[in-house]
Amino acid sequence: MLSSVQKGDMDIAEAERMLRMDHLDSIGGDVLFDESRQLRKNIPEVVYGATKDYGTIAEILKKRSDKLTLVSKVDEEKYAYVKSLVHGTRYVADAKVIISGKMPELDKGTIGIVTAGTSDIPIAEEARVMAESMGVKCVTFYDIGVAGIHRLIEPMKKMIDSDVAAIVAVAGMEGALPTVISSLSPVPVIGVPVSTGYGMGGKGEAALYSMLQSCSLGLTCVNIDNGIGAGATAALIAIGRDR
Amino acid sequence: MLSSVQKGDMDIAEAERMLRMDHLDSIGGDVLFDESRQLRKNIPEVVYGATKDYGTIAEILKKRSDKLTLVSKVDEEKYAYVKSLVHGTRYVADAKVIISGKMPELDKGTIGIVTAGTSDIPIAEEARVMAESMGVKCVTFYDIGVAGIHRLIEPMKKMIDSDVAAIVAVAGMEGALPTVISSLSPVPVIGVPVSTGYGMGGKGEAALYSMLQSCSLGLTCVNIDNGIGAGATAALIAIGRDR
Amino acid sequence: MLSSVQKGDMDIAEAERMLRMDHLDSIGGDVLFDESRQLRKNIPEVVYGATKDYGTIAEILKKRSDKLTLVSKVDEEKYAYVKSLVHGTRYVADAKVIISGKMPELDKGTIGIVTAGTSDIPIAEEARVMAESMGVKCVTFYDIGVAGIHRLIEPMKKMIDSDVAAIVAVAGMEGALPTVISSLSPVPVIGVPVSTGYGMGGKGEAALYSMLQSCSLGLTCVNIDNGIGAGATAALIAIGRDR
Amino acid sequence: MLSSVQKGDMDIAEAERMLRMDHLDSIGGDVLFDESRQLRKNIPEVVYGATKDYGTIAEILKKRSDKLTLVSKVDEEKYAYVKSLVHGTRYVADAKVIISGKMPELDKGTIGIVTAGTSDIPIAEEARVMAESMGVKCVTFYDIGVAGIHRLIEPMKKMIDSDVAAIVAVAGMEGALPTVISSLSPVPVIGVPVSTGYGMGGKGEAALYSMLQSCSLGLTCVNIDNGIGAGATAALIAIGRDR
Amino acid sequence: MLSSVQKGDMDIAEAERMLRMDHLDSIGGDVLFDESRQLRKNIPEVVYGATKDYGTIAEILKKRSDKLTLVSKVDEEKYAYVKSLVHGTRYVADAKVIISGKMPELDKGTIGIVTAGTSDIPIAEEARVMAESMGVKCVTFYDIGVAGIHRLIEPMKKMIDSDVAAIVAVAGMEGALPTVISSLSPVPVIGVPVSTGYGMGGKGEAALYSMLQSCSLGLTCVNIDNGIGAGATAALIAIGRDR
Amino acid sequence: MLSSVQKGDMDIAEAERMLRMDHLDSIGGDVLFDESRQLRKNIPEVVYGATKDYGTIAEILKKRSDKLTLVSKVDEEKYAYVKSLVHGTRYVADAKVIISGKMPELDKGTIGIVTAGTSDIPIAEEARVMAESMGVKCVTFYDIGVAGIHRLIEPMKKMIDSDVAAIVAVAGMEGALPTVISSLSPVPVIGVPVSTGYGMGGKGEAALYSMLQSCSLGLTCVNIDNGIGAGATAALIAIGRDR
């Protein structure tokens, strides 16, 4: 069915069919899965784990059974409880993401992921897991800073060598890295502001503002700490290019 | 030279060469053009016209002679003065953009551009001119609203039929359109918040916040009223796909 | 006396009488109940529980004896303590509300309550308990999203079938649901922004701004997480219609 | 058709029919009217005039011919130009609203409108014109202050005597009036913050915050200066009650 | 010496003398007491306890020995530790204030203190203890609301009967009480916004903005939760009047 | 009647009488004067002139005939028009205030007024005119800075010599003056932040925040540029002391 959507036959009758196609699995009567999303975009279900307790997460994963599902922003301790309740999951500690179900082959193209500092790595890893869940390979360069600009050149060369379709640039504090990366890059760059910093503007606002103000064309951004969103978009770009 | 950059041979020696390659045309001794940008990204020079008087704009365009240059956010009256000083320019009134130099063939792929209301059209047109200046074709659907959701379906079908590589979704007020478009779209969507609205959040902040908070994967955004940035990124995605 | 107030005979002499009618039950000398409120508006006493300890809550409920009283924003653990001190209460866990006293028949009309996601349910349930405490029936549709717009149509049909007098639409994140619901609804919609989200605008501001900016006529809103206020207003509308 | 919508027969087939029913009158190819809105909600087309020049307004009104249309936030000078281009309009100077087409009988119920000061009157008048355009009668009490609380009692009595279905309370500065009105009122109150004031919070934010924080149940609000939205919602409540 | 200051003989020589007069008691070498403050203003030393641990507080109180000292924002548990280390203190639990040293006679005049709700009482009590430490008597009326305006009249009468020199009006949420009190009061009113509330503006900003925007002449304000400052100023007014 | 209010005989019957006493002079049907205010507080009517055109101001002044009235924030040009329409007014250019009616004797006590810079003088003069309209004498010291602290000592001495009942301290930029003045003053200080400054915090917010954060007891404040409010409060303090 994916192809028909991509070919553009979607009309109201089909919308209705999609509606019925939604199996509307419910958890406690109030969770409606959007089954057709994966068809439309090749994006697996992602559950925002930060505000859910381990019981709810476990229940959701059981319902999903073997369909690929990511749960983001889950700390190690909470995962320990989830693991005791559901089989067949694994945990990417650096990304704070639970993966349930089978990850695809990484054959849909390549993206680059870079971070300014070490504190930005969890968000970068979240982006990596997201992209890989969509079949896209990632080349990563972490802690390449901006205070030491000469350190950017080698990673930039390697990403261009890998023919990346897009670059995810992750930075907190003053958030200058995505601008600098974008100025050197021939492909789109997606900036991810990170909530590291202190004082005025220190919850990621300074970084976000920097990316929004950037005068480097080719740079767009997502909200603070949204590694999932950046990874998904970069992967969509790679998939589009890979057809 | 473009190919070598894209193949990844860029090293420090080459960076130095690029540096020399910058002809450093100066206007009054203080404007350094970044000649190599077009090579690296296929993006023409864009001058932000809002804060420059007509004399400065004219001087810049003369220096650039026949190289493709866009000047954004120029109102009709200011253009009249510029026109009297420089030959060979034209003015896209809906986009408030001056084009100087020859626009390329539109053979690098296609993007979609949609707006929520009529007030959003100038920003959408800015995006269109930008994308076309990079050789990318645009299919546009303006004023498709969000208060009347049933009006979205036809444009969505047509964009998918046109095999767009990315969609630019432009919206002021509450800025819900990009989220809705992204939920229906198999390709990346770039949201552009517009500074229409009133009262609390009415200078585009409400629209920007909506796009940053959006739970629809595949949506990134640029700053308020930045049609140029959105058009450039969408076009880069199309060019990447078109290779 | 209710009828006379509603018929408009209130004058200063009566205001004075009302004043005397206030029995001014005091707790530790400093809590003055506003007994006449229930007369004027048919709204039971609501105590904001978030900032009160269990001892204070218990004391208030004892004073109120069998008069209908709601205590909002009370977590399960705090209720356990309250319960050990006062008899005759019950706890609506999904709404985090304690009910003390007898709830009325649900014979004063009907309202609809919808949520965008599962995280919004506690606030929606708070609105439901509030409306029911005023004798108004609620039809609820939770987690109907906005990213999957086709899922809105069925709930919309059912609410119109139930002849709802008003709809409470509860949404966090980008808060687009109330706008979309309002665009499809022939009755007033009350938007409730919810403090779910992340990064810039993520404490409910993005959702609130969206609702304030909405271009859909018929939509008003309350403050972030104020399910009580939205439920009370929707119920007042139903009661007015039901006379 | 209104009745069938209100009876709940709307299904996807009908949605499609509605879609076709949209005549999609276009102005310069980019304005799509939402004809079905009046059917669904009994609300005439409202055009936001503040950001449109007189030529565009005139063109829109000609297209609409004799269908009832309001244009808001138009100053006297701009109206003079519009008037010279289109026949059959009239201008409500206090409300800064142009009315084109025939206003309905005022037989759909009654609402009250009050203001704190004289500066709030234009917004109150905007609400009045909006409500009257939906067939709802308005009783108004302007400049009743809050600094002189004893002045509130008489208007309150008269509104209750008139059996108003809802009250629109308009206030700038510290915005306390809607809270006070709501505490005395047996019907829903819609607060409209006004952009009068000075210094910190003086563009209507203080008034908006006051209304959002209000502890008086039955009060909802709209954005700063949105008289149109408040009038439309109050009228919807009156219409619902009047059936 | 007080009288000479008040008579205006202060010159640079005297400033130098004052400097020497500062005994510069040091705690760990880094706390310089400003001994002359009590002389200049009749205000005892006030230590902000919120950010100091019990050890530091105890050490300060020992140094001060029997001179009157208040420590504000100290919770019960912390006081228990302080008490075990220093003799001769007492704790006003409602105000969260430690008093060390002898309180003066209450013979310097009278002020009124009112609160809108019960949550505002700790701040009001802080103001009371402060004023009493300066020899000023307080008449208090707590939880007189604003949603039930008729409840304001009795307290207002009693304060005027007591010939108060100033009124401290304490309110969180929408903060309307000080405006209303000031509109009825012949003496200066000092508004204290309180950090109770929720959502947008709910940390006391809404209340502060209301007080700043108030159109009632005679109202000034202090920062959020600053009961000490309001009590001190009201007491200074009473002392001035009492001479 | 003033004395009876101050003696506290106000009851509901009297409130009703006051209500009738309001002659409710109307201008165009919508301006209700609060005649009893002068009785209750000795404060003349003050009209905020910034947002009113000269016609409206003239009409108000005619209605008031010879009763003392101030119109604030009126520039010289607007006054020229007002003057041509109403007799018997005069204009205090430094304060931008129109005075209509007879000013009282200055026999109700004394206050001090100081400014940090020359830009703060118009606001200080506004405070002076206000206080004088209530019969209170003012001693003023303008441009005494804070960057040159040694310049504060002489004015401070002179104000203490004049036995001022309160000091109004006016400052823009970083707004440190009121804190410094209050630290040296035995009487209450009312800070007025002024909207001079630049960049971050430069519309008076920095000055307001400074005054709110001040650790000097005895300092309260009003909103940005509110010289009228500060003058009225300082005068009320002087009047209270002068009885």
Next chain:
Amino acid sequence: MLSSVQKGDMDIAEAERMLRMDHLDSIGGDVLFDESRQLRKNIPEVVYGATKDYGTIAEILKKRSDKLTLVSKVDEEKYAYVKSLVHGTRYVADAKVIISGKMPELDKGTIGIVTAGTSDIPIAEEARVMAESMGVKCVTFYDIGVAGIHRLIEPMKKMIDSDVAAIVAVAGMEGALPTVISSLSPVPVIGVPVSTGYGMGGKGEAALYSMLQSCSLGLTCVNIDNGIGAGATAALIAIGRDR
């Protein structure tokens, strides 16, 4: 006398002498010059011209007669009027600064000044004039960008060659330049955010936040557009080094 201050003999007696030394030239009775400032810091009088009319500026300059005085933020048109009233001034158009009196020899050391774009030049020039008025030489590099990082290296080399004591780095938009410059610089860098940009953070806030968040040690900043302050501090550093 300068040397004695620098040697540390300042005591209270001397402070008093300084006080008398203040000649307290007054303009209209309300401008007190701080004559001793030049002695203490070697900084000429700087008058903020933006909020003063040409008459006031002319009057101030006449009073100052031949003492060195700068007037900042004066546009060309306003200067034309000033010039017609006072002799012996000159105007630095790029800096929008009037210079009155004799500038010193540039023999007190050297600083560097760089800008990111051409829009930042007026602020940079303001810094240059300020530093030169203190006898410090400036080497300047304007429009060196950050989007083209390779363009930074040459200016950096030249500033180090010139042995600059400090660098003023001026940037609007995302404000990354000062961070990058500081990372390459062995001397202190003073960042000046500029009010160029657009949308969210576009009035210089994004640039200011970037500089405050910068992780590059050695970077401090001044407020938005404060070229005067940055130039003065950089010059003070050079003067200290030059002794």
Next chain:
Amino acid sequence: MLSSVQKGDMDIAEAERMLRMDHLDSIGGDVLFDESRQLRKNIPEVVYGATKDYGTIAEILKKRSDKLTLVSKVDEEKYAYVKSLVHGTRYVADAKVIISGKMPELDKGTIGIVTAGTSDIPIAEEARVMAESMGVKCVTFYDIGVAGIHRLIEPMKKMIDSDVAAIVAVAGMEGALPTVISSLSPVPVIGVPVSTGYGMGGKGEAALYSMLQSCSLGLTCVNIDNGIGAGATAALIAIGRDR
């Protein structure tokens, strides 16, 4: 190599050499130390400890072995764990800083450090440790207030006597101290706002705004609580002067 950098021989070849010089010690593959920073600026490595757990800190310190390293914002408890894992460190409790490696002789000049209150001392101590780690001596005066201005004179005299090259002025609350210090000081002052305060502006914003708005030339600032940054810059100034 330091001298060659300072003499300005840095070219691209050297930049490349520097690049190779970066030994790129990695911790877990993702931490790249910037070894050349110490060479370029004489600043030791500083690790921001607040967001790192004790294990990571220990690992970093082991890698660094005997090279001078500071770890900031580490509380006592966390240090206890670090200490158990790494030898040869010491802890400056007042500054919350771990020092690893050998501190230099204090022979590079002198700076002054002052605080307004006792709460500001930890940030001042952080600045002191930073400056000493660069070989600069510090004279400190803590809790000199601003509410008691006469207490500033003695410290000011002593700092001038010590011939300080710069002064770090640390203040929370209303943050007036740096302005006052700068007005008396012949050398540059670096303001550090501190996150002490309460209510509106109480997380250090009021203090930061004050410093940004300050009209005293010679004052720059760093972000809230950034003692490290202020100490480093002041030390750089001293080192430059000391050559």
